[in-house]
Amino acid sequence: MTYELYYWPGIQGRGEFVRLALEAAGADYVDIAREPEAQGKGVPALMALLNGATVTRPPFAPPILKDGALLLAHTALILHHLGPKLGLVPADEAGRLWTHQLQLTFTDFIKEIHDTHHPIASGLYYEDQKAEAARYGAEFWKTRVAKYLGYCERVLERNDGKHLAGDALSYADTSLFQIVTGLRYAFPKRMARMEKDWPKVVALRDAVERQPRVAAYLASKRRIPFNEHGLFRKYPELDA
Amino acid sequence: MTYELYYWPGIQGRGEFVRLALEAAGADYVDIAREPEAQGKGVPALMALLNGATVTRPPFAPPILKDGALLLAHTALILHHLGPKLGLVPADEAGRLWTHQLQLTFTDFIKEIHDTHHPIASGLYYEDQKAEAARYGAEFWKTRVAKYLGYCERVLERNDGKHLAGDALSYADTSLFQIVTGLRYAFPKRMARMEKDWPKVVALRDAVERQPRVAAYLASKRRIPFNEHGLFRKYPELDA
Structure with missing residues (x-):
């Protein structure tokens, strides 16, 4: 079962909370918007989910997860759904x-x-x-x-x-x-x-x-560096 | 099964989303912080959940719901939990x-x-x-x-x-x-x-x-009027 994650490719942003959970569990996933457009992926695949007129239950915003036929949006909901599957929540x-x-x-x-x-x-x-x-x-x-x-x-x-x-x-x-x-x-x-x-x-x-899996992820190219387009931005004048 | 809702007594606020669901379903609930302190209720009962040193899983903020032994906080989580019990979500x-x-x-x-x-x-x-x-x-x-x-x-x-x-x-x-x-x-x-x-x-x-149940609720004293302490505030200068 390969999960498909749809999120902005240039930032950690809110999608990073999902990436971290998938990585910590060693889950099989594709970060769709970071893959080639020529393969039907990339940002256009993300935009199609956001703007496609035939999406019955349209997501409001990324991150979006495809798990088989299930399409889920919102970081907290995605993590709630993945939790038991990834072994990242208590069993009860x-x-x-x-x-x-x-x-x-x-x-x-x-x-x-x-x-x-x-x-x-x-x-x-x-x-x-x-x-x-x-x-x-x-x-x-x-x-x-x-x-x-x-x-x-x-x-x-x-x-x-x-x-x-x-x-x-x-x-x-x-x-x-x-x-x-x-x-x-x-x-x-x-x-x-x-x-x-x-x-x-x-x-x-x-x-x-x-x-170990998180450490390997953080050292990999899959971890997008922090930058001033994401959630956490380094503006020295705000760090008194 | 009587649900216990803990929320600020003087405002609709975020708690109102829970109140509306409970009312629309005709559920049996007590709006604890609006009941007498002399009965162990009122705001002190809410504060005890927020600040009590013995609460194992402390809520960050109201609204809080007690459903038997289960203590849940956050509007969206409470509604997610109540949905099937109140018949207010699709069955699948x-x-x-x-x-x-x-x-x-x-x-x-x-x-x-x-x-x-x-x-x-x-x-x-x-x-x-x-x-x-x-x-x-x-x-x-x-x-x-x-x-x-x-x-x-x-x-x-x-x-x-x-x-x-x-x-x-x-x-x-x-x-x-x-x-x-x-x-x-x-x-x-x-x-x-x-x-x-x-x-x-x-x-x-x-x-x-x-x-019908919502209409009865809105006409009752249980519905706190909108006011300028809640989420939705009427400040004419903001309504251009």
Whole structure:
């Protein structure tokens, strides 16, 4: 069973949370929009799903996953669906729902992170909303990061200290790895000062990075480098 | 089986999407934070779930649902869990996932709606971010509303024209009712000008309003009136 992932080819973005789960599980998947157009793939294949007039249940936005006849969109839903198939959630239903709940909290956090560079409109350039981004960022770092990462620290403390859900790696863990890694990329000074407040979160991030399949993925060309088109952007003036 | 809903008592907010589903199905539930503290309910009961040191899987934020031993947070997850129990999703798994996907798209839309009055920080007053809200709103109405509601219109066209998922009322329908109704409350002039572009969306909203249980709920004291503490806020200067 080969999964087909459809996501923008030049960025990690929200698709990276799906890529990380697939990679951590060693799943067989094709990152369609990064494959040649001549083979019927590439960005046109993605656009056909978004804009095709015959798609019965049209996705609103990427990432999109094709699993056989099933077409699913939205990062959190894709991960919820893949979780049991990839062995990346606890086996019991309550544990599966809990992992999904954590991912939905991350969904909210990720949107707030996105807005550090686009507080006014995703359709405008960062350069056109720099003043607002500076003001947004001040509040974001004063209250929001500690609220979300402090929450994750608390969740880890109340579980086994090493995993967010259950006693093994879940996609919530790979997602938290990506969030902390992305925040470090975009805001190295702020994170260096603050992350000591969340030792279990940092230890989890490091453990995910060392997981052999994740480590191999991160060292491969499949891992798109962070850049200033994605979710986590390094704008030095925002990293006070 | 009595469900326990935990949400802020003075606002519709995100909890209203859960209330509407419970009401549309005629489910037996208690809106805990609106009940007397003397009975161990009220806001302290909500705060105990949020801040209690012994909650193994702490919720990040309300709404929270207790279903027997199961504690769930996040609007979209609660609705996903309740859907089959309330008969508010298609019976097949693909239809259930599709309904959840729609609700997740609404989750994103709702956050963008929230930011029309709080683009800089949810922890600041609207009065402290009025200039930014005006600029945010201009872009929001230029591109985002049509993107989301135009998408809903397309989904309706490709389904049966009357329901977002399957051939009967789903919680996606009650959620879209709430979104359109809330936008009308907050932005009456803009909506009056624009909503003719989405006739099926408007017809669906009206049909949900007429559903007997929903109609009874809307006429009851259980329906908290819209106000300027909730998600949809009427600030005339934002309704150009």
